[in-house]
Amino acid sequence: xxxxxxxxxxxxxxxxxxxxxxxxxxxxxxxxxxxxxxxxxxxxxxxxxxxxxxxxxxxxxxxxxxxxxxxxxxxxxxxxxxxxxxxxxxxxxxxxxxxxxxxxxxxxxxxxxxxxxxxxxxxxxxxxxxxxxxxxxxxxxxxxxxxxxxxxxxxxxxxxxxxxxxxxxxxxxxxxxxxxxxxxxxxxxxxxxxxxxxxxxxxxxxxxxxxxxxxxxxxxxxxxxxxxxxxxxxxxxxxxxxxxxxxxxxxxxxxxxxxxxxxxxxxxxxxxxxxxxxxxxxxxxxxxxxxxxxxxxxxxxxxxxxxxxxxxxxxxxxxxxxxxxxxxxxxxxxxxxxxxxxxxxxxxxxxxxxxxxxxxxxxxxxxxxxxxxxxxxxxxxxxxxxxxxxxxxxxxxxxxxxxxxxxxxxxxxxxxxxxxxxxxxxxxxxxxxxxxxxxxxxxxxxxxxxxxxxxx
Amino acid sequence: xxxxxxxxxxxxxxxxxxxxxxxxxxxxxxxxxxxxxxxxxxxxxxxxxxxxxxxxxxxxxxxxxxxxxxxxxxxxxxxxxxxxxxxxxxxxxxxxxxxxxxxxxxxxxxxxxxxxxxxxxxxxxxxxxxxxxxxxxxxxxxxxxxxxxxxxxxxxxxxxxxxxxxxxxxxxxxxxxxxxxxxxxxxxxxxxxxxxxxxxxxxxxxxxxxxxxxxxxxxxxxxxxxxxxxxxxxxxxxxxxxxxxxxxxxxxxxxxxxxxxxxxxxxxxxxxxxxxxxxxxxxxxxxxxxxxxxxxxxxxxxxxxxxxxxxxxxxxxxxxxxxxxxxxxxxxxxxxxxxxxxxxxxxxxxxxxxxxxxxxxxxxxxxxxxxxxxxxxxxxxxxxxxxxxxxxxxxxxxxxxxxxxxxxxxxxxxxxxxxxxxxxxxxxxxxxxxxxxxxxx
Numbered sequence: 001x002x003x004x005x006x007x008x009x010x011x012x013x014x015x016x017x018x019x020x021x022x023x024x025x026x027x028x029x030x031x032x033x034x035x036x037x038x039x040x041x042x043x044x045x046x047x048x049x050x051x052x053x054x055x056x057x058x059x060x061x062x063x064x065x066x067x068x069x070x071x072x073x074x075x076x077x078x079x080x081x082x083x084x085x086x087x088x089x090x091x092x093x094x095x096x097x098x099x100x101x102x103x104x105x106x107x108x109x110x111x112x113x114x115x116x117x118x119x120x121x122x123x124x125x126x127x128x129x130x131x132x133x134x135x136x137x138x139x140x141x142x143x144x145x146x147x148x149x150x151x152x153x154x155x156x157x158x159x160x161x162x163x164x165x166x167x168x169x170x171x172x173x174x175x176x177x178x179x180x181x182x183x184x185x186x187x188x189x190x191x192x193x194x195x196x197x198x199x200x201x202x203x204x205x206x207x208x209x210x211x212x213x214x215x216x217x218x219x220x221x222x223x224x225x226x227x228x229x230x231x232x233x234x235x236x237x238x239x240x241x242x243x244x245x246x247x248x249x250x251x252x253x254x255x256x257x258x259x260x261x262x263x264x265x266x267x268x269x270x271x272x273x274x275x276x277x278x279x280x281x282x283x284x285x286x287x288x289x290x291x292x293x294x295x296x297x298x299x300x301x302x303x304x305x306x307x308x309x310x311x312x313x314x315x316x317x318x319x320x321x322x323x324x325x326x327x328x329x330x331x332x333x334x335x336x337x338x339x340x341x342x343x344x345x346x347x348x349x350x351x352x353x354x355x356x357x358x359x360x361x362x363x364x365x366x367x368x369x370x371x372x373x374x375x376x377x378x379x380x381x382x383x384x385x386x387x388x389x390x391x392x393x394x395x396x397x398x399x400x401x402x403x404x405x406x407x408x409x410x411x412x413x414x415x416x417x418x419x420x421x422x423x424x425x426x427x428x429x430x431x432x433x434x435x436x437x438x439x440x441x442x443x444x445x446x447x448x449x450x451x452x453x454x455x456x
Numbered sequence: 457x458x459x460x461x462x463x464x465x466x467x468x469x470x471x472x473x474x475x476x477x478x479x480x481x482x483x484x485x486x487x488x489x490x491x492x493x494x495x496x497x498x499x500x501x502x503x504x505x506x507x508x509x510x511x512x513x514x515x516x517x518x519x520x521x522x523x524x525x526x527x528x529x530x531x532x533x534x535x536x537x538x539x540x541x542x543x544x545x546x547x548x549x550x551x552x553x554x555x556x557x558x559x560x561x562x563x564x565x566x567x568x569x570x571x572x573x574x575x576x577x578x579x580x581x582x583x584x585x586x587x588x589x590x591x592x593x594x595x596x597x598x599x600x601x602x603x604x605x606x607x608x609x610x611x612x613x614x615x616x617x618x619x620x621x622x623x624x625x626x627x628x629x630x631x632x633x634x635x636x637x638x639x640x641x642x643x644x645x646x647x648x649x650x651x652x653x654x655x656x657x658x659x660x661x662x663x664x665x666x667x668x669x670x671x672x673x674x675x676x677x678x679x680x681x682x683x684x685x686x687x688x689x690x691x692x693x694x695x696x697x698x699x700x701x702x703x704x705x706x707x708x709x710x711x712x713x714x715x716x717x718x719x720x721x722x723x724x725x726x727x728x729x730x731x732x733x734x735x736x737x738x739x740x741x742x743x744x745x746x747x748x749x750x751x752x753x754x755x756x757x758x759x760x761x762x763x764x765x766x767x768x769x770x771x772x773x774x775x776x777x778x779x780x781x782x783x784x785x786x787x788x789x790x791x792x793x794x795x796x797x798x799x800x801x802x803x804x805x806x807x808x809x810x811x812x813x814x815x816x817x818x819x820x821x822x823x824x825x826x827x828x829x830x831x832x833x834x835x836x837x838x839x840x841x842x843x844x845x846x847x848x849x850x851x852x853x854x855x856x857x858x859x860x861x862x863x864x865x866x867x868x869x870x871x872x873x874x875x876x877x878x879x880x881x882x883x884x885x886x887x888x889x890x891x892x893x894x895x896x897x
Contacts, residue, residue, distance in 0.1 A: 032784040037704060041765075042786030043538045044513035045530045050498070063494035067517040075497075082493040085569045086483070089490050089576050119537045141704045147784075177706045177828045184706065184829040229673070229854075229895045259487060260592045260627050262634065337496055374824025378636045379592075379627070382852060384835040386824020404826045406833035408854055456833070456856060456895060 001025060002164070005051070005156055008072045012055075013158050016080045020056035020096060021158040023076075024294060026336040028151030028167055031119065035126045035144040048151075050336040055079040059093025060086035063339040097320035097327050099297050101160040106291050108166040110197030114148030117198045122146060125201055132211035133176055138185075138218055141177040146170075161296035169194045169439065171429075172201070174210065178218035185221035185403070187388055188373055189214050192287050192429040192439060204285065217371060217389045224403030227392070229456030233366035234407065234449045235359050235393065238426025240369045240385065241349055242442030245278055246432070247375045248383035248411030250347040250442070253280070253304045253312075254330070254434075255319035257342075261379045262412055266310045272415040277350040278305040278444075280314060280330075287429040287441040288345025292329065295340055299329030304347075305415075316342050334436035344432060349444030352421035359420045359448045366393040367455055369407060381411040387455075407455050414452030422446035457606055460524055465608050467532045468505035468512075470547045472607040474741065474780065475501045475519050481568040482597020483575055485624070488583065488590060490575045493568040494597075502785045503531040509544040510535045513785040545768035550610045551745040557729070557736040560646035563618035564600045570647065571596040571622070578624055578651045585659040586628070588666075592637055593625035596649065611743035619734040621877055622649040628662040635665035635850065636838050638817065639683070643734055643877040661817065661838065667849030669841040671896035677813030677867075678836075678855070678892040679806055682874040685796070686882035687822035688832060692859040695827035697726075697751055698789040699760040703770055706828050708860060712757045719866040720755040723797035726777065732873070733793035734881045741780035742787055749775050763789045791880055798885040799869025806868055806888050808845040814894070815840040815847065819855075830859040836894070854895040865889045 005023050012021050027049040034042035050067035053076050062083025066075040087093075126144050133142045153165040171192035178185040191205045201207070236244070252261040281301035282289050290299055295317050302312040315323065316331035319342065331340035360368065368391045375385035390402045422445030432440045457473060464471035477499045484492045501524050503514045512535025514527040579591050600618035605611060623641035627634060638661045640654045680688070701707035709717070727748040728736050737746055742764050750758040762770070763778030766789060779790030807815060817838040825832040833856035841848045870886040 032786075034784060034786055036700075039541045039543060040511065040538050041788070042513060042781070042784040043511050043534050044515060044785045045534050046515040046783075046785070047517060047527075048515075049517050060490075061492040063492055063496075065494075065496045065498070067498055078495055082495060082568050085567075085572055086490050086493045089572050092489060094491075119534070123537070123539065141706045145784075177704075179706070184708065184826075186826050186828040229856075256486060260590065260634075260637070337498060339492060339494065372824070373826070374821060376820045376823070378820060378837055380634060380636055382636070382820070382835065382837055384821030384824070384833075384854075386821055386833060404829070404831035404833065406821060406824060406835075406854070406856065408821075408835045454854060454895065454897070456854070 002154060005154060008076060009156050009158065011073060012076045018055045018057040018080055022054040023156045024052040024336060025154045026050060028149045029115065030147060030149045031114065031122065033122060033126060033146045035130055037141055048335065051075065052333065052336040052339065053079045054339050055083045056094060056096065057083040058087035060090050061094065062086065065337045094318055095321045096317040099317065099327060102292065102296060103162040106163065106165040108168045109195040110168050112198035113150055113168055114170055114197060115150040129207040129211060132207055133214060136215045138178040138180050138222060139176050139215065140179040143175040145173040155294065155296050157296060163292055163296055168197065170197060170200055174214055176214050176218055178222055180222045183222050185218050187214050187217035190429055193285060194287060194439065195289055196285060220389045220401035221403050224401040227367060227402040227405050227456045231451055231454050233363045234453045234455065235366065235368045236447050236449065237370040238443045238445060239371050239428045241444040241447050242428045243372050243375045243385050244383065244411060245347045245349055245444060246344060246440065246442040247377040248381050249278060249304065250344045251377060252379065252381055253314055254342045255313050255315045255323060257379060258313050262381060263310060269310055270308050271310045271412060272305055272308040273418055274308040275352050275421050276305060276308050276415065276418055277303060279303050279350055280344060280347050283346040283348060283427060283441065285427060286346035287439040293331045293340065294333045295331040297327045297329045297331065302328055314342050314344065316340065332438050334438060338436045341434065341436065343434065343438045344440050346441045348442060349421065349447065351423050351425050351445040354420040354422045356422060356446050359422065359446060360393050360398065361396040363393045364395060367402065368393050368398050383411050384408040405456055407453050409453040414449055417449045417452035418447055419450045420448040457604065460521065460528065461606060461608050463525060464505055464528045467528065468507045470608050471505040472547055472742065473501065473503055473524065475499065475604045477602040478599065480597055480599040481566060483568055483571040483595060485575050485579065485591055485594035487592065488579055490572055493572060495568055500782060501527060502780065503527045504785065505531045505535055506544060507535045509540045509542060510538045511541060512538060515785045543769050547607045547609055548611055548742050548744045548764045548774065553613060553738045553745050556615065556738055559617045562647055563598050563620060566598050566647060574622055574649060574651055578655060581652065581655045582624065582626065585655060586662065588630050589626050589628045589662050591624055592627045594623055596622035605739065605741065605743040607743060613739045613743050615737060615739065617735065619643060619645050620647050620649060622651060622654065624654055624658060626658045626662050628666055630666050633666065633668065635662055638662055638665065638838050641877060643875050645734060664840055664847045665838065665850035669849035669851045671814065671841060671851040671853040671894065673894065673896045675891050675893050677810050677888065677890050679815045679886055679888045681815065681817050681886045682876050682884040684816045684819045685887055686876040686884045687819055688834065688859065690879045690882065691822045691827060692825035692830050692832045694791060694794065697761050699762040699770060700766045700789055702760050703766060708830055709757055713759055715757055716755050717757045717860065718752060718755040718863040721799065721866045721869050722752050722755050722863055724752040725750055725795045726761065726791045726793065727795045728792035730793055730795050730883055732875050732883050734875065734877060735792055737792060740776045740778045742778040744774045744776045744778060746776035746792060761789050761791065763787055794880065794882040796882065796884045798871050798873045800871055801868055803870045803872055803886050806870055806886065807842055807847065810842045811844060813842045815842055832856060832859060852897050855892065857893060862889060865891050
């Protein structure tokens, strides 16, 4: 395939007057299993193969994708043609920041790659997880989804980028419904990895741990009381801290969105106490880890907030040029049917020095929020996070659990109210939707907010 | 394809082959400019086979006959590894289909240049209307899908059709005030997209949002506009219509057929043949004929939706609601085109009748709702304060509760309906609720 792509690129370079030509080929085999209450409703072997073509001509983008590989030249021409048509409608020409190009082979770091594991073992794994869940009398229904992928990705550009990746991931999602009397409750749990393979389920996320977590969440809701509405001290666990980092702040630091957000005017300014640092970086086990992005740019760690000061944002080559900055490896595409756009990878708050006990000991009345179900933010950093596991804090102690609720606030206001940053660290795996899906993770330590967040 | 079914029958007891050919063109708008134009072509073939009650699926990015043959082998390999599903009965048998609907054939060939022109016009019109606004986002495009579903029981149905959409997202800036991003979209089965109406509508909303008003913590009248209503119901209510959830007793609607569960002003159908439907399919993804299914009529719950599998398990017939997940190949119960019946008054009249209340354009966090019990806790944003029948300015508040309780408190439904092309398609009016508990900000 490499040959065919290189020939097509050479042809395009000879025949088209384009500033930039990019071919991204993908050939991936996937296993998808869904186990719903004892039955595998999905038991799928999937092959996904095609080419994404991006052309910058006369300062405008054209994109095409095809899985008819025999039509490659035609698809390149098509991308070129539509780029020219857009160019005629634009006032400002798009330019790309200069980059160092790489020729590289990115080898998978997985110990046990998904295709090395027999499907029987994957089946047994899910069955055993289901059994563990159903051992709890309150769990009435469970839905387990599993997907893995093994394959390759090749990126070629007219500038000399020539990178080939071994492309692998594993992913698992649990949805459990609990019932007691008339009360119904639902809990979700998601794990995944791109650098750990099947060992993820053996070493880091064994079934016993996952089942324990899900059952705890179901019971917390079934026994939960309705929270009081209002603004109280909130202690947020790593998963909630992570979703705030991702939804309410991370998106504002994606350069294409920064431009319309309050962050635009705040870069270089103190927006949080000096003990608050939020990064976008490679993390052990991070679901968004990679060596290069889909423009062939090396992925760099950045500090969005460093010691309370808003510092860096996520860039692709186009926005790096606009802002006169260096691209930092955040252009990502879901698959060959999409062009790369600016995305997060692993968005986290950095730990400091508090223990959870110290954080709650002087709270007379407040809430401890642990896990979420869904979250969303507006560009003004107004956010909403559904809480699927949370507890009351009364006189310095964690007491009753609370049922379905949500927390909301304006993140740039809430940041100022952070009064303690924990010394622990936790990470949550997830998928982010911004027109395309991307594997991401988010997390941090426990953190305390004295105001700025409304519950209920 | 026939010979491929024959080939599959040698391996499987039953086999189904589904081919989807998809072409879409589209453009994106960023910061008052067209940013990208795209054309995408994809063909996906999905093989579903059953041997000794064992299910196997294979998906390939191709419709080449040799590759489909290999996919059948792959599905067979998967089936052999799968466990027996004792509940499995059979794939669907042939049914009688309605006449295929008419489509604007221009959708099939339209070039992205068409949308570049629409975008140019949309951006120009917007900036003429209000120099303080930014067309922060937007896009437009068209999709054409050809599908073929056949199985070893003689089902053979091919369909084609498509739709087009155009949307804009505005942000207004005045001095230090930045409004939230406000969206509007037009989606239809032809290319006559109404850009002017989108611009008009959005410019009005941004104008309202230049003034910010506080909301109170109170019980108030709230009018929920189509996007907000569709998003909330999609996550908090619609999953409860699934027959699978009836079997598993995880729907609050279990044992409620024929009961008055909601306010009588609420009527909901799943109706692929509605004139505004974007996907007027005559067969679902397993080749079962589709029909108009009544879900709620004047507040009374009428019945559940079924695909072939769960209908067989329950001993009823599929309602034509088998929807395929294109990434996993699996079939589950879903909806084609949800239609929420409209009412008599105009939205303008509904607003004019309110002394003190709110208008909600969008909910943040509808997807965090709990579909198993209908609990929700969302942020109304963008939202507007209404005083003495007039919009006073934009506001933000939290609204939490239970969707089954909320839907008892409807007091009026607007006569205008809008096509909401997110999360499937919902054709929805605005709905006015009374005694809604909100937490102001």
